[in-house]
């Protein structure tokens with residue numbers, strides 16, 4: 001019987017259909033159980049367990065955790081050093097993300113051009129991505145070396161500086177070094193995103209604009225950038241998330257120093273947990289860090305699922 | 309003046325040559341259609357005129373200028389793409405004004421030109437819409453509007469109607485023809501659809517595999533195709549080709565035998581032929597008539613009959629060749645029936661084995677009806 005005629009006569013839908021749907025739903029829950037169980041055991045429980053530590057005092061001197069309520073949070077939020085970490089993190093995250101997006105887009109625009117050896121070039125671009133990050137950190141530490149680094153040599157011979165810059169032993173230099181290294185590593189991924197976005201563009205639009213008399217800048221500004229807007233949003237969120245979590249390169253390059261100049265949150269948590277053995281503080285900072293990340297993650301996931 | 313001239317134009321993509329040395333003259337104000345099967349190089353040729361594709365060898369002239377290496381924007385041309393290539397983030401108005409804006413035209417001029425184009429193309433109502441809020445036909449109009457506001461010397465169209473449904477296609481075809489009359493510019497139009505070519509063109513250029521097969525007016529191509537390819541491509545349904553075998557040939561006459569044993573003697577110069585050569589006798593579907601009143605009669609076994617009301621198409625198979633016949637619309641034909649159709653020799657074309665059309669040397673042809 002067809003649906004329209006049932007409706008027309010004002011009849012109720014057959015009961016079997018409803019119970020069938022309910023059965024479907026039950027089945028869906030049933031097959032979700034293993035996945036949910038695994039998630040609970042492997043992810044959620046350890047997470048909550050670690051986070052709950054933020055309400056305890058638990059250092060190397062304590063035999064067992066002592067419940068102290070919000071004391072850790074008060075300490076963290078009034079500790080000038082920890083607050084400074086937030087600023088350091090913000091500088092690193094914003095600086096790196098902006099720089100990566102700029103270079104990633106520029107590089108993608110270059111690789112979008114039709115030239116001889118483009119495929120080889122594109123593949124070579126992926127190199128920083130393939131290298132283990134500690135190796136990249138080492139390569140950059142070498143290049144930025146204050147005595148015989150190639151960067152100093154270049155700056156000197158170009159006449160931009162008069163004497164070697166001790167990148168890794170001054171505050172600004174160290175920040176520049178970690179931003180540059182992290183940017184260098186992230187460019188391939190960002191370039192891939194932008195390149196994919198560019199390739200999804202109807203090339204005839206660009207040809208039409210050329211016939212219309214538009215120059216390269218106009219085409220980028222009026223056609224390419226608007227087209228890439230969703231890519232900007234996603235890579236922006238993704239970049240911020242990745243840079244907020246960044247640990248290995250910073251630890252390998254500067255260890256958070258000199259003094260605390262590059263001590264971002266991830267380094268701070270590591271220091272609290274494994275140098276001061278203050279697990280309560282470490283997990284408190286961890287909680288605050290997660291809440292910093294959360295809006296970005298939500299935004300990223302939403303823009304991902306909005307596509308379809 | 310915007311004459312277009314191509315001189316020995318060759319295009320290679322890497323090592324593959326796709327356009328093999330094309331010479332072509334297009335006069336100012338002409339509506340020229342490039343037609344040919346898909347992949348024959350129509351778009352490539354058009355894009356070389358536009359400057360969107362580099363010319364490998366040869367020269368392109370527009371007016372008095374050799375523009376072979378000029379930037380597209382310098383050539384005073386506008387192009388309508390198959391995909392329309394509208395700017396998706398701009399409104400209809402912005403799409404149309406973009407070209408004038410980026411070349412720094414005064415605001416008043418831009419507004420006046422856009423308003424004028426909108427009037428011609430009936431786009432006023434849609435000014436603030438984005439391309440994705442438009443129907444296919446409306447997008448097509450905007451794409452055309454975008455070209456006319458610039459008042460270019462030459463319009464290029466690359467299969468502009470192929471994304472539209474049949475009804476809209478006919479309507480837009482007429483509108484583009486009207487536009488040509490109104491503006492009087494040179495228009496070069498690419499299509500794989502011979503009906504579009506026949507209905508719109510002043511001059512048709514038939515392309516195949518990167519060479520020009522024939523250039524001529526629609527009726528020239530219809531009545532005097534240079535070869536079997538053009539004969540088969542122009543006209544709808546396609547011309548039929550009946551296999552015939554040469555019995556004897558001399559300076560004034562060729563005697564051939566049809567598949568069913570009928571012998572014909574044709575007034576052609578047959579000096580290049582030998583006994584036993586296989587030729588094709590071309591006859592268009594619309595030149596058959598029912599019964600045996602015309603010069604040559606054939607018994608046709610009807611495979612399929614399509615009654616369209618106004619016309620009826622009969623499909624059959626004669627000596628291994630698919631044959632289409634346009635028959636009386638007031639007779640009902642049945643599948644499997646055998647009917648007699650006939651046609652006049654004066655309507656026929658004779659094609660040599662290499663496909664070239666042979667030229668008749670006299671109007672009058674003698675028919676011998678002989679039964680083998």
Ligand SMILES: Nc1ncnc2c1ncn2[C@@H]1O[C@H](COP(=O)(O)OP(=O)(O)O)[C@@H](O)[C@H]1O
Pocket residue numbers: 321326344345346347348349350351352353
């Ligand atoms: N960018 C390109 N690179 C390589 N081959 C191409 C390119 N563009 C077109 N061709 C080839 O050139 C030939 C003609 O293409 P095209 O001009 O698009 O044909 P048409 O428009 O008549 O269908 C085709 O064989 C096609 O594969």
Ligand SMILES: [Mg+2]
Pocket residue numbers: 350351352467
């Ligand atoms: Mg094409």
